[in-house]
Amino acid sequence: MTNLLAARAQMAVSLAFHIVFAVAGIGMPLLMVVAERRWRTTGDPVHLELAKRWAKGTAILFAVGAVSGTVLSFELGLLWPRFMEVAGPVIGMPFSLEGFAFFTEAIFLGIYLYGWERISARAHLLAGLAVAASGAASGVFVVIANAWMNAPAGFRLVDGRPIEVDPLAAMLNPAAFSQVLHMTIAAYAATGFAVAGIHAAMLLRDRASAFHRRALGVALVVAVPAALLQPISGDISARFVARWQPAKLAAMEAQFATEAGAPLRVGGWPDAAHRRTRFALEIPRGLSLLAFHDSRATVAGLEAFAEDEWPAVRVVHPAFQVMVGIGTYLALAALWVVWTAARRRDLAASRGLLRTLVIGGPLGFVAVEAGWVVTEVGRQPWLIYGVLRTSEAVTPMPGLVVTFSAFTLLYCFLGAVVGWLLYRLVISTRRGAPAAGPSGVEAR
Amino acid sequence: MTITLADLAAAVIMAALTAYALFGGADFGGGVWDLLASGPRRDAQRALIAEAIQPIWEANHVWLILVIVLLFTCFPSAFAALAVTLHIPLALMLIGIVLRGSAFTFRAYAGAGEATDRRWGRTFAIASLVTPLLLGVCVGAIAAGRVGVRVGGGFLARFVAPWLTPFAVAVGCFALALFAFLAAVYLTLEAKDGALREDFRRRALGGAAAVFVTAAGVLLLAHGAAPRVRAGLTTAPWALALHAATGIAAVTAIVALWTRRFGAARIAAAAQVALILAGWALAQYPYLMPPQYAIGASAAPQRTLALVLGALAAGTILLAPSLIYLFRIFKAHGPTAGAGQRDA
Ligand code: HDD
Ligand code: HEM
Ligand code: HEM
Numbered sequence: 001m002t003n004l005l006a007a008r009a010q011m012a013v014s015l016a017f018h019i020v021f022a023v024a025g026i027g028m029p030l031l032m033v034v035a036e037r038r039w040r041t042t043g044d045p046v047h048l049e050l051a052k053r054w055a056k057g058t059a060i061l062f063a064v065g066a067v068s069g070t071v072l073s074f075e076l077g078l079l080w081p082r083f084m085e086v087a088g089p090v091i092g093m094p095f096s097l098e099g100f101a102f103f104t105e106a107i108f109l110g111i112y113l114y115g116w117e118r119i120s121a122r123a124h125l126l127a128g129l130a131v132a133a134s135g136a137a138s139g140v141f142v143v144i145a146n147a148w149m150n151a152p153a154g155f156r157l158v159d160g161r162p163i164e165v166d167p168l169a170a171m172l173n174p175a176a177f178s179q180v181l182h183m184t185i186a187a188y189a190a191t192g193f194a195v196a197g198i199h200a201a202m203l204l205r206d207r208a209s210a211f212h213r214r215a216l217g218v219a220l221v222v223a224v225p226a227a228l229l230q231p232i233s234g235d236i237s238a239r240f241v242a243r244w245q246p247a248k249l250a251a252m253e254a255q256f257a258t259e260a261g262a263p264l265r266v267g268g269w270p271d272a273a274h275r276r277t278r279f280a281l282e283i284p285r286g287l288s289l290l291a292f293h294d295s296r297a298t299v300a301g302l303e304a305f306a307e308d309e310w311p312a313v314r315v316v317h318p319a320f321q322v323m324v325g326i327g328t329y330l331a332l333a334a335l336w337v338v339w340t341a342a343r344r345r346d347l348a349a350s351r352g353l354l355r356t357l358v359i360g361g362p363l364g365f366v367a368v369e370a371g372w373v374v375t376e377v378g379r380q381p382w383l384i385y386g387v388l389r390t391s392e393a394v395t396p397m398p399g400l401v402v403t404f405s406a407f408t409l410l411y412c413f414l415g416a417v418v419g420w421l422l423y424r425l426v427i428s429t430r431r432g433a434p435a436a437g438p439s440g441v442e443a444r
Numbered sequence: 445m446t447i448t449l450a451d452l453a454a455a456v457i458m459a460a461l462t463a464y465a466l467f468g469g470a471d472f473g474g475g476v477w478d479l480l481a482s483g484p485r486r487d488a489q490r491a492l493i494a495e496a497i498q499p500i501w502e503a504n505h506v507w508l509i510l511v512i513v514l515l516f517t518c519f520p521s522a523f524a525a526l527a528v529t530l531h532i533p534l535a536l537m538l539i540g541i542v543l544r545g546s547a548f549t550f551r552a553y554a555g556a557g558e559a560t561d562r563r564w565g566r567t568f569a570i571a572s573l574v575t576p577l578l579l580g581v582c583v584g585a586i587a588a589g590r591v592g593v594r595v596g597g598g599f600l601a602r603f604v605a606p607w608l609t610p611f612a613v614a615v616g617c618f619a620l621a622l623f624a625f626l627a628a629v630y631l632t633l634e635a636k637d638g639a640l641r642e643d644f645r646r647r648a649l650g651g652a653a654a655v656f657v658t659a660a661g662v663l664l665l666a667h668g669a670a671p672r673v674r675a676g677l678t679t680a681p682w683a684l685a686l687h688a689a690t691g692i693a694a695v696t697a698i699v700a701l702w703t704r705r706f707g708a709a710r711i712a713a714a715a716q717v718a719l720i721l722a723g724w725a726l727a728q729y730p731y732l733m734p735p736q737y738a739i740g741a742s743a744a745p746q747r748t749l750a751l752v753l754g755a756l757a758a759g760t761i762l763l764a765p766s767l768i769y770l771f772r773i774f775k776a777h778g779p780t781a782g783a784g785q786r787d788a
Contacts, residue, residue, distance in 0.1 A: 063549035067542040067545040084520055084527070092744070100759040107503045107770045165744070417546075
């Protein structure tokens, strides 16, 4: 494994790990706030219980999110010092703002988790809202920074140094809007469906449980609108990529030839050596239509670019297919929910719907990971698109395979522990036993 | 002498680092006392530490993140050099940070029986010991002027020798002693029970002794290893005043502990730590990291500095009331304030 590959792999593992907790950190506070608010308006104690149980899970997720995020802030420098030299003054601004969002989030999460008895009910709900808002804000800021890597703006690089630096222009880069919109919705969709999936599974075993019915209801309030909006937002993202990163679009769609009226490929196995894609189901003119909203538009294929500027087609194309497939599945599931609710039918009465939701549970997170693979691997070989190559930015420190292995093992271990703890939390709910609180204090 | 935006940015970074030492550092110190918990009230000591840290450690931890992001935004080349030379201790420190935070949380929420709890507890405690040590080693390497200096030679010369020095290790021990001292002082105020308070009073006095010994070691080694900092600390015009102030704070802390005036001890101990860090920063001025990275020369463009400082000012106005609110809720030590309530 070369040093560059180890660095990329370590970055990928760290981010793929962090994003799970980040997404939960954006979505879970909203679920808790919705549940707590329902308790306040209806007086139904089950909703209060729900908010408290979810808060426990969130506390675990948040702690791991905080430490893995810290690792990332350092890793930007530890792995890519040259990148930070260029990017720091230009795009450091949103990271600094993110720092404030973290502060707000950590402060009010502390108050939310440990302040049930110490502040008024109203102040408590407001604290929850502050957590939800600042969680979303941290996501927005860091995605703006990432968008800048896709569509660099606000500086010129002369002799390896950034000049004419304008951090505000950098933050308002052309990719920012579409990426922020898509990621934020993704966070709500993924969390909402994951929670809905868990409680749907519990309902399949015990249809009468009031706890799980309420939980499913709250989760779907967040999940369904997000899943319905996501394909629309994805279309905006795709059209952005088509205009600004044509090589990435070609890799996403496994499009080798430059052609007018290009087809949309479903599935298929890109064969870079022969410059064609086999076994794909092709929808005539579909790609031109979707990417440019014009069925005769010309789509640049990979052959239009030097081969050393091709992203890894065999990674990007399947990852994109996975995301879009899941997006379609979740949107259809959401429609089913809407259809059932509109007819005033009981959501928990349909085994089919519950099963569909159980399958949807992990899929939102899978789509998030796949989407990031599309964005990041599709940007290669560039770290800052068109400005700085990944290979130019890597640290001179040798033997990165050691740190890569160490962090991978650490994250596997932490992931397993978190999974186990959450599983216990859910199981204890099913048995109706009180879940363990901090230091074993029982839930009230 | 005029104060430039770059100076201001460096001062803000130093202030954030000081806040991290005073708050986050004390949380690590708490972990050290968890490791060293002993005597008949061992479990009560651990419970008190956990209760004190639980609601606030994540907020306290953000100070470190602020230091890092401000460093790479305002002094990008210095950050890059730091990340290259100190790759190994920083990576190890990160592992410490990850294990500390997650083990602490897992112990609090696992409720999986004594044995598992104890294992998480030990992980938390050991990580709390190692992380400040490594942080101090990094600071030591910077003070000694070993970061970003082109050296010939192989892997060891470039990536190990700059930080694996007696001086840097001494600074590591010093940082550890300071954090443990701070934590014990703070914990005297957290304790509701007289005997427990005495436990931490004794520990605070022991911590003060450790601070004294390690500080002497650092100064001794600085002679050869960090001449610039040492010169600053001994000959600069402000040096005497600073030493006097630090000395007064240290003595006040000990006297207050001795006479059981714990509120005063907390203020004096915090002042002592803040003054020590200020002394280091002043001794290095005008360098961020001697001898290559002067504050002015390594700073980001003016526009970046102005925007970031403006954002910091605005953010502080929003943030300060929230932070005060947090500490008011959990650290207001009235006679009845929330004795032992910990419900999630
Ligand atoms: C719940 C998760 C989820 C779902 C259901 C979808 N996506 Fe997505 N997608 C993401 C989660 C995501 C993401 C992980 O959040 C990404 C990675 C970077 C980003 O900003 O969003 C992303 C990136 C991303 C990009 C690349 C943007 C770039 O490189 O700048 C495109 C073109 C799409 N998406 C398009 C779609 C379409 C057409 C979908 C149709 C249904 C879709 N996504 C569903
Ligand atoms: C959290 C969700 C994210 C995931 C899962 C993710 C995933 C990845 C992956 C798979 C790579 C390796 C790409 C390759 O080398 O082929 C990578 C690289 C990288 N990512 Fe991301 N990414 C995420 C978000 C971000 C954000 C928000 C930033 C910065 C603000 C960022 C900065 C980088 C950098 C600097 C690299 C290394 C250089 C490069 O390979 O281009 N990533 N990431
Ligand atoms: C290079 C990329 C990234 C860096 C350097 C980074 C950095 C960090 C840091 C330092 C924290 C800890 C804050 C604390 O102590 O409270 C954190 C947490 C968080 N990050 Fe990231 N992050 C990155 C990618 C992302 C992405 C892509 C998202 C989401 C879209 C995201 C969203 C969050 C959220 C919501 C939190 C709050 C903590 C939680 O709820 O788990 N981050 N991040």
